[in-house]
Amino acid sequence: MRLLSGRAREFLRSGKPYPFAEEYGRRRGLINLASNESPFGPSPLVLRALREALPSVGFYPDPRSGELRRAVGRYVGLSEEEVLVGNGSDELMDLLCRALLDPGDRVLLPLPSFSFYETGVRLSGGVPLFYTGRDLEWDPRELISLCRRVKMVFLGRPNNPTGGCLPEEAVEGMLETGTVVVVDEAYVEFSSLGSLARWVRGRENLVVLRTFSKAFGLAGLRVGYLLADPGLVSAMERLRQPFNVNRLAQVAALAALRDRGYLRRVVEEVRRERERLRGELVRLGLRVLPSEANFLMANTSRLGLTATGLCRELHRRGILIRDLSSFRGAGREWVRITVGRKEENERLIEALGKLRR
Ligand SMILES: Cc1ncc(COP(=O)(O)O)c(C=O)c1O
Known part of the structure; x- marks a missing residue:
């Protein structure tokens, strides 16, 4: 594009991935565990x-x-x-x-x-x-x-x-x-x-x-x-x-x-679910990093899938998680999973359990 400044052209050439993950536009009817939002919304x-x-x-x-x-x-x-x-x-x-x-x-x-x-x-x-x-x-x-x-x-x-x-x-x-x-x-x-x-x-x-x-x-x-x-x-x-x-x-x-009461309840519930979800993922054989946030980073290799492959399989089952292959420094076998509501996490665990078999 001829009109762009040198700085803009250099930026576009840098290989920096497209900033907007696809799930923002296609979440309707799906369980979105890809964007690190609060599953409970605002007070x-x-x-x-x-x-x-x-x-x-x-x-x-x-x-x-x-x-x-x-x-x-x-x-x-x-x-x-x-x-x-x-x-x-x-x-x-x-x-x-x-x-x-x-x-x-x-x-x-x-x-x-x-x-x-x-x-x-x-x-x-x-x-x-x-x-x-x-x-x-x-x-x-x-x-x-x-x-x-x-x-x-x-x-x-x-x-x-x-x-x-x-x-x-x-x-x-x-x-x-x-x-x-x-x-x-x-x-x-x-x-x-x-x-x-x-x-x-x-x-x-x-x-x-x-x-x-x-x-x-x-x-x-x-x-x-x-x-x-x-x-x-x-x-x-x-x-x-x-x-x-x-x-x-x-x-x-x-x-x-x-x-503040609402904030406290959200945080307590997310932390509780984070530890429970981590335990379940580890039980399924995945390597999962310890997390202080409302998401977990997990390695897909023990499922015999790349990150992109796993995200595709889960998407077919109505669940979005984040493929980290486009994150600099993460490699091809890591995904990020936002901690959702208990029932959403259950759906994910169930889907992963079926994939492993
Ligand atoms: C580490 C980190 N910082 C900042 C942001 C963006 O926050 P905001 O919605 O306030 O722009 C995000 C969003 O995902 C994030 O993960």
């Missing part, structure tokens, strides 16, 4: 608040998302000045790369990980430095040493798709190198290890990303937030689009934060 209080807010959609939203920033601040134990909200954390990743990277800056991407990190980096002219540990394990010493060679690093904690969490000491060691450490905590509510949100205070080179898309069940409304030093937050406030978080999204996120 009933959110739905009520949305109904009440509908007549006001003719008006622009609060451009500063002031009330929401204060509420998020209270939720994570920081001040409003340390919080930036966005149209999903995807927007904030993109904005962060545009704010911090100059063309040619290197960014460490331990693999496998969430694919949008690479998109954000490349679209800002940054150059990814990929690191794959051994057997899907990251070695903290190697990471710390690589940090000295880059401007920024993206770490999922818990990481998507492995579900693992780097220990705090490893993150501390990376921060000590002075590089910008972006800790993506999209799934932190499901983890027993806790958040690093409060570490943001006094550490200029730490950025934490969080979202309402997962445990709060608001993926369709697109609300995420970034926690960082007030200096970086106020710079990014001036770089973002003026009305980046829409009116309904602000209303819904505020209501979701008010219903």
